[in-house]
Amino acid sequence: MKIKLQVIILSLTSFLIGSCGETTTDSSTGLSGQSGSLASMTIANGDLHILNNGYVISFDLSGELVLSSKVTSDSHSWDAETIFNYNNEYLLVGTDNSVNIFSLNSESEELLPAEFVSSFQHLTARDPVIALEGIAYFTTRDGNESTHTNRDALGVLDISDITTPIEILVDNSLKEPYGLTLSNGSLFVCDKAAGLTKFSIEKDELGNVSALVYQQSYSIYPCNDVIANGDLLVLTDPKSVNQVRVNGSELELVSKIELFY
Amino acid sequence: MRGLNRYTVYGILLCICGLFYYANVRQTPVIFEYLALLQWLKLATPLDKISSFIDAWLLSFIYILSVCSVSFGLLKNTKISLYSIVTFWLCFAVVFELFQLNNSEFYIFRGTFDGLDILALILGSLLSYKLLSKVERKKEFNQNNSIIVKKIVLLLFGTYGVLGSYYPFNHQCEFPDGSMQKCMVEPIYLPMSQIRESDEIFFDSEFGQDLADKWSHLGYPTQIYNGIKNAGKIYLYQNYLFVNDRFKGTHVFDNSDPSMPKHIAYFRVMGNQDIAIQNNILYLDSYTDIVAIDLYQLNHEQPDLNVVPIRRNRNVLEAPEITDLLPPGIYYSGTVPELGIVIGYTTSEFDDFYFWDLEL
Numbered sequence: 001m002k003i004k005l006q007v008i009i010l011s012l013t014s015f016l017i018g019s020c021g022e023t024t025t026d027s028s029t030g031l032s033g034q035s036g037s038l039a040s041m042t043i044a045n046g047d048l049h050i051l052n053n054g055y056v057i058s059f060d061l062s063g064e065l066v067l068s069s070k071v072t073s074d075s076h077s078w079d080a081e082t083i084f085n086y087n088n089e090y091l092l093v094g095t096d097n098s099v100n101i102f103s104l105n106s107e108s109e110e111l112l113p114a115e116f117v118s119s120f121q122h123l124t125a126r127d128p129v130i131a132l133e134g135i136a137y138f139t140t141r142d143g144n145e146s147t148h149t150n151r152d153a154l155g156v157l158d159i160s161d162i163t164t165p166i167e168i169l170v171d172n173s174l175k176e177p178y179g180l181t182l183s184n185g186s187l188f189v190c191d192k193a194a195g196l197t198k199f200s201i202e203k204d205e206l207g208n209v210s211a212l213v214y215q216q217s218y219s220i221y222p223c224n225d226v227i228a229n230g231d232l233l234v235l236t237d238p239k240s241v242n243q244v245r246v247n248g249s250e251l252e253l254v255s256k257i258e259l260f261y
Numbered sequence: 262m263r264g265l266n267r268y269t270v271y272g273i274l275l276c277i278c279g280l281f282y283y284a285n286v287r288q289t290p291v292i293f294e295y296l297a298l299l300q301w302l303k304l305a306t307p308l309d310k311i312s313s314f315i316d317a318w319l320l321s322f323i324y325i326l327s328v329c330s331v332s333f334g335l336l337k338n339t340k341i342s343l344y345s346i347v348t349f350w351l352c353f354a355v356v357f358e359l360f361q362l363n364n365s366e367f368y369i370f371r372g373t374f375d376g377l378d379i380l381a382l383i384l385g386s387l388l389s390y391k392l393l394s395k396v397e398r399k400k401e402f403n404q405n406n407s408i409i410v411k412k413i414v415l416l417l418f419g420t421y422g423v424l425g426s427y428y429p430f431n432h433q434c435e436f437p438d439g440s441m442q443k444c445m446v447e448p449i450y451l452p453m454s455q456i457r458e459s460d461e462i463f464f465d466s467e468f469g470q471d472l473a474d475k476w477s478h479l480g481y482p483t484q485i486y487n488g489i490k491n492a493g494k495i496y497l498y499q500n501y502l503f504v505n506d507r508f509k510g511t512h513v514f515d516n517s518d519p520s521m522p523k524h525i526a527y528f529r530v531m532g533n534q535d536i537a538i539q540n541n542i543l544y545l546d547s548y549t550d551i552v553a554i555d556l557y558q559l560n561h562e563q564p565d566l567n568v569v570p571i572r573r574n575r576n577v578l579e580a581p582e583i584t585d586l587l588p589p590g591i592y593y594s595g596t597v598p599e600l601g602i603v604i605g606y607t608t609s610e611f612d613d614f615y616f617w618d619l620e621l
Contacts, residue, residue: 019332023554030538031500031541032498032537032538032539032540033496033497033499033503033537033538034496034497034498035494035495035496035536035537036494036496038494039494039496039535039536041535041536041537041544041546042533042537043538043539046539048537048539048551050535050546050578051538052579053581053582054580057577057578059551060579061539061540061542064542064555064571065542065552065553065554065555065571065572066553067553067574067576067577069552070577078612091592096428119363151304177397198281199286224492225494226496226498227495229495229497229519232519234495234497234502236490236492236493236495236504237492237593238492240524241492241495241502241504243516243519243520243522254519254520255519255520255521256521256525257504257514258488259488259489259490259492260487260488260489
């Protein structure tokens with residue numbers, strides 16, 4: 001009975017979240033926007049959180065233009081590069097060799113420092129991390145797009161128990177994966193070698209993620225980072241910022257901002 | 262050959278393992294680079310870097326095992342006890358490790374001090390003692406003059422080994438333009454006052470004319486879109502798309518029609534790399550500061566001259582750590598944070614290199 005109820009709640013919430021589009025950051029207090037997976041500054045639970053030399057620094061934004069109070073996380077993350085707001089409750093910090101999870105103490109009225117909860121260690125490589133509904137997706141890369149090593153990986157973690165992240169799978173098919181986003185049940189990864197690459201997310205009968213299935217690489221869309229915006233994807237590469245519409249397996253170019261250089 | 266027994270050979274094999282590690286995993290500019298042996302040990306493709314935790318202590322561990330074993334082998338038939346051999350090398354290596362604590366004054370001892378190294382040395386010497394103490398030694402001692410020669414050879418071997426991970430005295434480093442110059446460089450500072458003074462909002466007079474007209478009356482500058490040099494982070498907020506130009510500032514595009522995004526403004530904020538927005542306030546990082554910009558005011562029908570839509574929150578962050586921006590082996594003679602942000606360096610031959618392309 002208990003399990004059934006959980007499944008119903010899960011599917012209900014996924015329906016609700018799915019229907020309003022997959023947002024990367026959406027603050028509970030006040031309106032915020034969406035950042036790419038490579039961001040090292042984010043708004044969560046109404047506060048501004050920024051990675052500063054390995055610490056998560058949080059600012060109270062009630063003073064609008066004036067940053068009133070500031071707190072620093074209890075724990076330091078070596079070579080921290082990206083920060084992701086997970087449900088306004090947790091911050092996922094992507095570092096050189098791990099995904100570190102911090103709790104925001106979101107029930108408290110006052111601004112409290114981000115508190116270290118758990119960590120998932122992986123191979124030495126750089127990475128961003130994103131998460132949705134108990135599942136975290138991360139990429140790691142070795143900094144060389146022509147070689148293929150085990151440090152070039154796309155990983156999926158079960159974070160439904162936030163204190164003990166469990167590895168579900170690691171895919172080594174890409175040479176230099178970087179930014180990533182979820183859009184309508186698919187995972188889009190920017191691979192510096194193959195271009196934007198689409199994976200479908202397979203689930204078992206209990207609704208747990210069981211596999212990532214490679215769909216297609218779009219080499220005409222090279223990218224560093226990607227944001228999902230409804231049925232559009234916003235892609236950046238050194239030459240342009242492209243917006244493309246996802247139409248089944250087709251990607252339609254909607255517009256291109258030339259960067260000129 | 263007398264003296265070159267199996268323990269010496271074990272020690273030398275260990276030493277070769279250490280060199281193999283240096284040649285294929287570490288790849289730091291070391292004195293060992295001059296060894297022909299190291300060149301032979303190099304594989305065609307370098308190996309993957311292993312965990313930094315193991316990397317920190319492995320070589321010290323191999324070092325102490327190797328020197329103890331070689332010394333024991335060479336001095337086997339002498340009065341010198343195993344205890345004194347192990348203690349000598351332990352103290353020797355620890356002293357050299359401690360020299361690294363003061364790395365700016367002793368150029369030759371440049372390296373990084375690591376507590377794990379000391380721990381590895383202690384564990385390594387304990388292990389050497391444990392393993393070698395089981396070996397039976399001859400009761401008759403060999404009293405000839407070769408002992409002093411052996412001691413000198415061992416000392417040279419040990420010294421060369423311990424210095425291996427340091428930079429040699431006249432070592433030259435490769436700079437981004439391909440030149441070889443002294444590794445020690447002077448930092449180039451940009452004072453925070455100059456960074457703060459350069460804050461500016463530019464409205465686009467071509468595609469964002471309405472906004473530009475409104476604000477140019479109040480004395481705000483206008484500019485046409487002339488590209489983004491190093492596109493960085495992107496951010497979506499309502500109908501706007503923000504694109505960062507690394508270390509220069511952030512551009513805003515009106516994206517209400519995604520098939521025709523229009524450039525409407527540029528926020529020049531030096532050092533900016535990240536973007537976040539809440540309740541119409543845009544937050545941009547800038548080295549030690551965070552700049553807040555009121556998007557509601559900027560979009561207002563009738564801009565109020567008395568409302569300043571931009572505010573710099575000073576000294577709310579630590580200055581970014583800068584050593585990892587230097588090419589391998591290159592280091593500063595010293596840095597003074599009060600002088601500003603280090604944006605580059607000057608070599609001993611007065612060539613300037615900048616980390617970021619800043620329009621000064």
